[in-house]
Amino acid sequence: MNNQIGELITELRGERGMTQNQFAKLLGTSQSAVARMEKGEQNFSTEILSKISSVLGKDIITLASGSISFEIDGGRKLAGTVQVNTSKNAAVAILCASLLNKNTTTFKNMPHIEEVQRLIEVLESIEVKVLWKNGDIVITPPKKFNLSKINRESASKTRSILMFIGPLIHFFDSFEIPQAGGCKLGSRTVRPHLYALENLGVHIETKTDRYIVSHKKLRANTIVLFESSETAQQVALMAAARIPGITKIKYATSNYMVRDMCYFLEKLGVKIEGIGTSILTVHGVEEIDIPVTYYPSEDPIDAMLFISLATTTNSEITIKACPIDFLELELLYLEKMGFKYKILKRYKAKNGYTDLVDIKTLHFKKLVALEEKVHSRPYPGINADNLPFFVPVATQAEGQTLIHDWMYDNRALYFADFVRLGADIILADPHRLYIKGPTKFRAADMVAPPALRPAAIILIGMVAADGKSYLRNVYSILRGYEDLAKRLNKLGAKVKVLRGV
Numbered sequence: 001m002n003n004q005i006g007e008l009i010t011e012l013r014g015e016r017g018m019t020q021n022q023f024a025k026l027l028g029t030s031q032s033a034v035a036r037m038e039k040g041e042q043n044f045s046t047e048i049l050s051k052i053s054s055v056l057g058k059d060i061i062t063l064a065s066g067s068i069s070f071e072i073d074g075g076r077k078l079a080g081t082v083q084v085n086t087s088k089n090a091a092v093a094i095l096c097a098s099l100l101n102k103n104t105t106t107f108k109n110m111p112h113i114e115e116v117q118r119l120i121e122v123l124e125s126i127e128v129k130v131l132w133k134n135g136d137i138v139i140t141p142p143k144k145f146n147l148s149k150i151n152r153e154s155a156s157k158t159r160s161i162l163m164f165i166g167p168l169i170h171f172f173d174s175f176e177i178p179q180a181g182g183c184k185l186g187s188r189t190v191r192p193h194l195y196a197l198e199n200l201g202v203h204i205e206t207k208t209d210r211y212i213v214s215h216k217k218l219r220a221n222t223i224v225l226f227e228s229s230e231t232a233q234q235v236a237l238m239a240a241a242r243i244p245g246i247t248k249i250k251y252a253t254s255n256y257m258v259r260d261m262c263y264f265l266e267k268l269g270v271k272i273e274g275i276g277t278s279i280l281t282v283h284g285v286e287e288i289d290i291p292v293t294y295y296p297s298e299d300p301i302d303a304m305l306f307i308s309l310a311t312t313t314n315s316e317i318t319i320k321a322c323p324i325d326f327l328e329l330e331l332l333y334l335e336k337m338g339f340k341y342k343i344l345k346r347y348k349a350k351n352g353y354t355d356l357v358d359i360k361t362l363h364f365k366k367l368v369a370l371e372e373k374v375h376s377r378p379y380p381g382i383n384a385d386n387l388p389f390f391v392p393v394a395t396q397a398e399g400q401t402l403i404h405d406w407m408y409d410n411r412a413l414y415f416a417d418f419v420r421l422g423a424d425i426i427l428a429d430p431h432r433l434y435i436k437g438p439t440k441f442r443a444a445d446m447v448a449p450p451a452l453r454p455a456a457i458i459l460i461g462m463v464a465a466d467g468k469s470y471l472r473n474v475y476s477i478l479r480g481y482e483d484l485a486k487r488l489n490k491l492g493a494k495v496k497v498l499r500g501v
Contacts (some may be wrong), residue, residue: 005049006040011132012056013038017443021055024054046288053499068474070459073494074443078315082306083370084322086111087299088480090260091384092160093234094296095119096141097264099128099167100241107296114479117351118154122161123473124136125151142356145171152178152470158479162193166211166238169202174214192225192232199223200239212396220245220284223243228253234261239317240282241270249280255379256326256354260296263353267292295350300326302481303359305456307331308389309488310361312396313464317361318344323343324378330386334375337397338367356357369399369437376407384408388453391415392460394435395423401435414454420444421461421469443467452480459484463493470498 013023014121017314020038024031028051037052069413086109095116098105109114112135120130120137126147129140145168155161155178164177194204199221205212220243223236233252238261240247242487252258254276262275271283303322310317311334324343331341339361349356374394376384384407387420394401395418409430416427443465448455453474462469477484485495 006038007097009056010038010045011050013407015132016056020108023055026050034159049499053497058201061398066291067500068478069470069472069498070462070474071461071498072459072462072469072471073466073467073496073498074441074463074469076313076492076494077464078310078313078317078491078493081259081318081320082487082491083298083320083483084298084303086296087257087260087323088113088115088255088301088404089230090296090299091116091118091255092158093163093231093261094264094294095123096160096163096167097234097238097241097261097268098163099123099141099145099266100170100238100288102141102287103291105291106293107137107139108293109135110137111299111482113482114475115158115160118158119152119160121154122158122164126156127148129154133342140358147172147175147177150177158456159231162190162211163235163238164203165193165197165202165211166235167242169197169213169215170242172213174212176210179211192229193235195226196223196232196236196249196407197239200236200243202239210406218243222248223250225249225251227344230255230258233258235258236363237261237265237280237282240284241265241268243284245284246288247282247284249282250278252278253378253381254278255299256300256323258355260351263351264294267294270306297349297351297354298323298356301453303327304330304383304386304389305460305481307334307341307359308393309458309460309463311367312392312460313395314363315361315491316363318358319361320358321349321355321356322359323349325355326383327386329380329382332387333370333382333390334393337370337393338364339393340364351408363365367393367438368396369394369397369435373402373404375404375444385453388457389460391418391435392464395425395437395439395441395461396464397435397437399437401437402432403435404432406431411451411454414449414451415457417446417449417454417458418461420446421458421465423461429454429467441465443469445470447472448474448476450476452476456481459495463495 020034021031024034073333127142127144131138201219202215262272268288273281298321300323306319342360345360346357374390376382378386414426419425424439426434441464448471485497488495
């Protein structure tokens with residue numbers, strides 16, 4: 001662990017252009033002490049980790065369950081500009097897809113979030129060399145993956161571990177990976193993954209703590225997706241990428257993270273027809289051995305957090321680099337509720353494909369509840385990860401809003417936590433809640449829900465609430481958002497990071 005902390009300190013110090021001597025002065029220690037830290041030769045106390053995190057502007061390590069919390073002094077109007085970060089869901093998917101390549105892969109401007117870090121820990125444990133370099137990630141594969149040493153603890157914290165199945169079937173006839181973790185959102189079946197791969201000749205046996213994957217001979221084929229699961233589709237894409245011949249994937253979703261996967265695979269020399277449609281035709285290749293650099297696109301869910309925040313607080317902010325094709329319906333719903341905005345600029349993302357816009361949110365007179373229910377659908381419907389951001393908005397809208405979260409077994413239960421902030425909510429069942437507004441938020445002391453988006457919307461409510469709130473154990477937020485407290489404070493919020501509380 002000390003070696004990993006030392007490597008991270010070295011990398012972050014280098015990104016900030018500090019010498020060891022400069023860093024030592026800011027820490028109030030000697031250059032030789034910094035050198036020992038970076039070599040992993042020094043133990044780290046809670047106090048020194050907190051000080052290092054403060055100097056580098058980055059949480060070095062989650063010390064223990066509940067050790068990182070937010071203190072929010074809320075009720076402020078927000079202003080200023082925020083840049084949308086690289087997509088979490090695209091980043092974790094293409095990290096897994098990099099295993100297909102026998103050569104070096106470079107990903108530009110990758111998000112420094114817990115979910116990415118967990119996957120990197122898994123990659124390093126199977127002897128993949130991963131180097132952070134000025135915000136980019138350089139991946140160099142080993143001659144042979146060592147799955148016997150896979151980091152089970154890190155793997156168990158991310159559902160993305162499922163996506164390792166797609167590339168690893170090309171290197172092993174039989175192997176095991178740990179059971180998937182991630183957000184606590186009830187029963188999330190893996191059967192769509194099993195059904196997607198069985199037509200390619202892959203058999204997956206599910207045990208209580210692991211998946212046993214095997215095949216005799218991989219074959220190109222037609223896959224009918226059991227449901228519109230982006231993860232299952234990405235696994236199928238990675239599997240098909242290195243099976244010579246043509247594989248068709250039907251009932252595909254064309255959501256943002258799937259497109260990023262397709263664009264990356266094309267960079268690797270895999271031809272894919274139908275990107276952006278419901279039928280993908282993959283022309284698989286026998287081997288991939290090419291140095292490649294790829295820019296994953298910006299995150300519509302990150303953009304939606306700030307759109308929801310601006311709407312809930314009726315604030316004027318500028319949100320730069322919003323992937324508009326994956327936000328248009330959400331913006332239309334909000335417009336019909338009374339939200340106002342304008343598009344300042346249109347341009348292409350650095351990947352050359354995604355359409356980006358800069359959005360300025362505007363003051364509005366009032367919000368009014370929609371008569372129609374608000375619910376998610378496969379793309380081009382409202383994104384399932386964007387649906388929660390309508391909850392804080394609905395609490396401020398005149399009338400009653402029905403939010404129907406049909407996809408997850410118990411995520412709506414976490415939405416009902418807004419009652420603690422003063423919201424008027426009736427939970428009809430585990431999927432539907434009625435929200436009556438407008439209500440004035442009040443400060444509260446709460447533990448963050450163990451799911452990313454529900455935790456993020458509670459934070460929005462606390463930023464809007466007058467007084468001092470505490471959101472404890474925010475690991476679920478750190479999984480998907482980089483430097484969120486710092487970004488909120490730049491807009492005029494007052495969010496303090498607390499460690500060991």
